[in-house]
Amino acid sequence: MPGRTQKKLVDSAPQRILADFKVGVDNVIFSVDTDQNRLLVLLVMRHEEPCIGQWSLPGTLVRQGESLEDAAYRVLSEKIRVENLYLEQLYTFGGPDRDPREASTSYGVRYLSVSHFALVRYVEAELIADGVSGIAWYPMHQVPKLAFDHNQILEYGYRRLRNKLEYSPVAFEVLPELFTLNDLYQLYTTVLGDNFSDYSNFRSRLLKLGFLQDTGVKVSRGAGRPATLYRFDANAFAPFKDKPLVFI
The missing domain is CATH 1.10.10.10 (Winged helix-like DNA-binding domain superfamily/Winged helix DNA-binding domain)
Structure with a gap:
């Protein structure tokens, strides 16, 4: 009978445990060194596990009561001093096993990254080294293997930048x-x-x-x-x- 068949399918379905999420933001911060014609991205070296000693995009976990946008601006303010900048949300990265910390918890805590795309004026930007082992502008063609899935996030941000140049006046954000x-x-x-x-x-x-x-x-x-x-x-x-x- 149709009703019994349906009940059997439901009963035989495995129990699914809902994921417990932590949410972070990672900022792809670009600048253009117009004197040397270099496209640069800001990287920081991680000073704690996981991925200690590896270069990564500037990021943070979102605090209680904090919006995603506020967290993104907080990361910017902690890593760079600049008067003019352009910031927008980029994409959410949430694949399983993107963060090594997921394997260390018995309840399978998942780490989402709501990435943001930023563009700043190179000559105005002052880097802040507090709380990191290293911070530097890297030319795009010299970016090393980054922590987590940050190379993938960076590539996505680079595509967004190229599209922005073709369809918006974003270039004028970094020109004098x-x-x-x-x-x-x-x-x-x-x-x-x-x-x-x-x-x-x-x-x-x-x-x-x-x-x-x-x-x-x-x-x-x-x-x-x-x-x-x-x-x-x-x-x-x-x-x-x-x-x-x-x-x-």
Whole structure:
């Protein structure tokens, strides 16, 4: 009978123990060294188990009564002093066995990481070494094997950064208030690679969009012709804010 068959299936199902979770945040903090055209990520060396002595992303467990965003900002404030930054939630990583501490508990405590993506101005950033064995900016192509699943989190953050550059004005978060078009182009090539676009097409595309304000001021760098300084105009950009705009 249908009713008995259903009851038998339910009764034979194994008992499932609900997972007990601890929640942390891990911040992928990027910056661009525009002088040397390097994309950098901030790493800290762990000073306690698990993974003591390994480089990792700056992170913390969320405190009681603390929001995820507040925890992410707390990590930033404990590791770096900077006036201007961009921060957004990235992704939640919660696969089994992503943290060695899960195996040391008899009740199977799971460790979730709600990762965040941050972008800061390199010349303004002051690193704070309190409470860590080491802290450093690492060029993306020199990042070592990181603790936990932080290489995976970093790769996810790098993809987000590339997408952000193509579809949002996030680049202006790390440029000075006044910049040349070549400054902007160099930032894009540093993150996206030299072959993403030639300078002529990049310049034409950006100027047509109309949210770069010509200041009328020119600056001389090297032997070339003086270059015009521009300013990002947030009001002129407002009509594009919720549109699938492609900058490049």
